[in-house]
Amino acid sequence: MFEGFEAGLIQVEGAEIFTRHGGAGPPVLLLHGHPRTSATWHRVAPRLVAQGFTVVCPDLRGYGRSRGPAPAADHSAHSKRAVARDLVAVMRTLGHRRFALAGHDRGSYVALRLALDHPEAVARAALLDCIPISEHLSRITATFATRWYHWFFFAQPEIPERVINADPDGWYHGDPLSMGQENHDEWRAAIRNPEVVRAMLEDYRAGLTVDRRHEEEDRAAGVRLRCPALILWSLKDDLEELYGDPLRIWRDWADDVRGHGIDSGHHMAEEAPExxxxALTGFFTTEPEDAGPEDAGPEDAGRDPSPP
Known part of the structure; x- marks a missing residue:
């Protein structure tokens, strides 16, 4: 996987983030979801490099080979705000002050928070298989609670750790044929590490508490995405079934919203990489509507050649 990429740990405040990066050109940051690692992008990242991008794929705080602080009572140590700060620091360490961004599943919530908290850093944001956490929670139905029950199970203290760690292979299911053998092996090693399991659960606990509060505070203050937003969703998953057209929801959060469904199951980076x-290449190389002098064009979609 990731032929020609460099990989290693990058120290940031309070955490160390395992990061893969490669290519030359405008920088793109790719954020994975639960329970994956950065390896989930192994079929997408090389395609973006071939299109002329620098691609950065980190493991989120506590996932994979990244490590963060011990969980906090209020779950703030694993909040999307904390993880977003990690990633801004990672990108600056690599020499990128402004960049394009794509996040899938839990990584999409980090991507949203990063774009809201650090608008000067994000030229464009692609948000995959998601609506904001607060929008999910304000629309709870019996169908959502049944299909997405893991959100609420993971939020329970201690119980999910005991259940998952007793049989991680029984709880999580991965297919090496669809995932790719190396990606599968890396993912399987991660889910069998109790420290990783705890951090992944803290991600969900933060989602229902501190992350929801941050989103609601932003809505009350009128904070919106300043960059163009691409919304993509898996047609074989249930986002559209639950909420209709996701773009209608996202227009309450951003002025420049576009997007469409992808013929795929939930893990689109593995199942529909081409x-x-x-879609990402087209979005990252298209001028935003009403582009101004601070908007990144296709030649420099966020790259800042100055040192961090």
């Missing part, structure tokens, strides 16, 4: 890479 379609996803094509």
């Amino acid at each position: 379609a996803l890479a094509t």
Whole structure:
């Protein structure tokens, strides 16, 4: 996987983030979801490099080979705000002050928070298989609570750790054929590490508490995405079934919203890498509507050649 990429740990305040990066050109940051690692992008990242991008794929705080602080009572140590700060620091360490961004599943919530908290850093944001956490929680139905029950199970203290760690292979299911053997092996090693399991659960506990509060505070203050937003969703998953057109929801959060469904199951980076890479490439190389002098064009979609 990731032929030609460099990989290693990057120290940030309170955490160390395992990061893969490669290519040359405008920088793109790719954020994975639960329970994956950065390896989930192994079929997409090389395609973006071939299109002329620098691609950065980190493991989120506590996932994979990244490590963060011990969990906090209020779950703030694993909040999307804390993780977003990690990633801004990672990108600056690599020499990128402004960049394009894509996040999937839990990584999409980090991407949203990063774009809201650090608008000067994000040229464009692609948000995959998601609506904001607060929008999910304000629309709870019996169908959502049944299908997405893990959100609420993971929020329980201690119980999910005991259940998952007793049989991680029984709880999580991965197919090496669809995932790719190396990606599968890396993912399987991660889910069998109790420290990683705890951090992944803290991600969900933060989602229902501190992350929800941050989103609601932003809505009350009128904070919106300043950058163009691409919304993509898996047609074989249930986001559209639950909420109709996701773009209608996202227009309450951003002025420049576009997007469409991808013919894929939930893990689109593994199941439909060509379609996803094509959509991301088109978005990252298209001028935003009413582009001003601070907007990044296709030649420099966020790259800042000055040192951090």
